Amino acid sequence: MHAPAGCQIIRRLDAGGQVAFLRCKHTLLGDVCVIEAQSHTRPPWAAPGMFERVPPHPTIVRLYESVYGIGEQGQYDAVVVEWTDGQTLQELVEHEGPLPIDRAAYISQQVCDALLYVKVGIPLASGELLPCAHGHLGPRWVHV
Numbered sequence: 583m584h585a586p587a588g589c590q591i592i593r594r595l596d597a598g599g600q601v602a603f604l605r606c607k608h609t610l611l612g613d614v615c616v617i618e619a620q621s622h623t624r625p626p627w628a629a630p631g632m633f634e635r636v637p638p639h640p641t642i643v644r645l646y647e648s649v650y651g652i653g654e655q656g657q658y659d660a661v662v663v664e665w666t667d668g669q670t671l672q673e674l675v676e677h678e679g680p681l682p683i684d685r686a687a688y689i690s691q692q693v694c695d696a697l698l699y700v701k702v703g704i705p706l707a708s709g710e711l712l713p714c715a716h717g718h719l720g721p722r723w724v725h726v
Contacts, residue, residue: 585604585606585616585660586616586647586649586660586662587649588608588609588610589606589607589608589609589614589616589662590606590607591604591605591606591616592604592605592606592607592613593605595615596722600619601617601618601619602617602618602619603615603616603617603618604616604617604618605665606662608646608662611646611662612665613665614646614662614663614664614665615643615662615663615664615665616660616661616662616663617660617661617663618658618659618660619658619659619660636704636706636712637704637705637706637707639696639699639704641692641693641695641696641699642696642699642700643663643664643666644663644664645661645662645663645664646662646663646664647661647662648660648661648662649661649662666725668725668726669725669726670721670722670723670724670725670726671689671721671722671724671725671726672720672721672722672724673722674726675721689724689726693719693724697716697719700714700716
């Protein structure tokens with residue numbers, strides 16, 4: 583596990599395949615989530631300087647920076663994103679049981695809106711669409 587410069591790892595949140603999710607404290611940004619992957623190819627949305635061009639979206643965490651580095655296990659890319667407090671959809675269902683249909687439909691609509699936004703491409707101020715990708719998607723990664 584690596585933390586970009588200015589980040590101190592608080593705890594490992596999850597890992598799978600070649601990706602790790604870390605909760606970190608950033609010296610300038612405060613609490614952040616760092617998504618680290620072994621470097622294979624850098625997707626267009628992770629290019630350095632790209633995040634400053636990405637407008638915020640109400641249902642997607644804010645992207646702060648992309649970092650490339652070399653560690654003990656070779657090259658890696660890390661993306662620093664906004665930390666969101668609150669519970670996950672998984673925690674909500676474990677605590678409250680099945681959700682009422684109207685609440686489940688509302689949450690599903692929010693997730694679908696975010697996926698459509700990413701799938702079509704994020705509109706930049708220049709008018710171009712930035713191709714993007716999403717990673718882990720499941721109840722434990724949907725914050726409510």
